[in-house]
Amino acid sequence: MVQAASMASNKPAIRSVIKSVQCISPAGLHRMAYQEWGDPANPRVLVCVHGVTRVSDDFDDLARALADTYRVVCPDVVGRGRSGRLRNPDLYRVPQYVSDMVTLLARVCAGGGADTRVAWFGTSMGGLIGMGLASLPDSPIGRLVLNDIGPVLDPAALRRIGDYIGQDVRFASFAEGARFVRDVSASFGPHTEAQWEKMARDVLRQEADGSWVRHYDLALAQPFRAATPESVAADEHVLWAAYDAIRCPTLLVRGAASDLLSHATAQAMTQRGPRARLVEIAGVGHAPTFVHDDQIAIAREFLLEL
DSSP states (O other): OHHHHHHHHTSOOOOOEEEEEEEEETTEEEEEEEEEESOTTOSOEEEEEOOTTOOGGGGHHHHHHHTTTSEEEEEOOTTSTTSOOOSSGGGOSHHHHHHHHHHHHHHHTTTSOTTOOEEEEEETHHHHHHHHHHTSTTOSEEEEEEESOOSOOOHHHHHHHHHHHTOOOOBSSHHHHHHHHHHHTGGGOOOOHHHHHHHHHHHEEEOTTSOEEESSOGGGHHHHHHOOHHHHHHHHHHHHHHHHHOOSOEEEEEETTOSSSOHHHHHHHTTSTTOOEEEEETTOOSOOOSOSHHHHHHHHHHHTOO
16 A cells, blocks of 8 residues: 555656637737647547636646546636736627637647547536537537536626626735635535635736735626626527537536526526536535536546547
8 A cells, every 4th residue: 555655646747738829809919828738649629618707727637637538728718817818808708708719729629620529618607608619500519518507697696796806806915815715716615725725826816016916807897897687688598599509418517506507597408409418516506616526527427428
């Protein structure tokens, strides 16, 4: 047993390589950073895209678990983390994000041929981006995981997210910032102290004056603030149409206590469009983090199916 432990401890840690790709919007060019895990020549690609205020580092554990089978690509969506910012904040919307992901896929799948297929794991906003891309004719997405997201978005939850995004808060210490991140992320469910610290460290940045701030462009809140009941209803119609156009195998994961994706909407998603397979995770709201072994196993089983 001691020998086995020693051998395990000497095994090289699996690490990512940070790269970037240049994308375009109506306002000009911007850079999108991404992390790449696994064999860079592996034609099997899994793209993991985070939620609205999170970053690519959220997928470190999932990527390590799947890097033996997939080349795992985890972008920082524009406006977040290591990526650039948009000159026009009105463009912080799903259509722009889908455009950026097409550019990313052109880079990471170059030389793969016209029939190249990728797997997609999208948490919240990342799932909306995946839905948009998977709904298009000739979409490269061959297998789709939607993590706690669907075509119907609860207005109260959207207001909560919008209010949180736009707060210009600064923290005198990392510990203070970490408490804030933990408080606003309570719906993620139980985690160890080390896991909470990592989730905070991933999204906090220290300024030159020693204070700590969140990693993203506060202008991300602008589209949320511009939303009206009419625009939310129109968006819902568009999202259902996109979902109904998806043809690839789809897994829908829902936090059983989610306030963003209702049980009724999740059930409807099993009956129309790609007829998603539904898994609900007890004791979790919005959204499951997939840092726990049992959650990673759910994704791994679906993504490794032939």
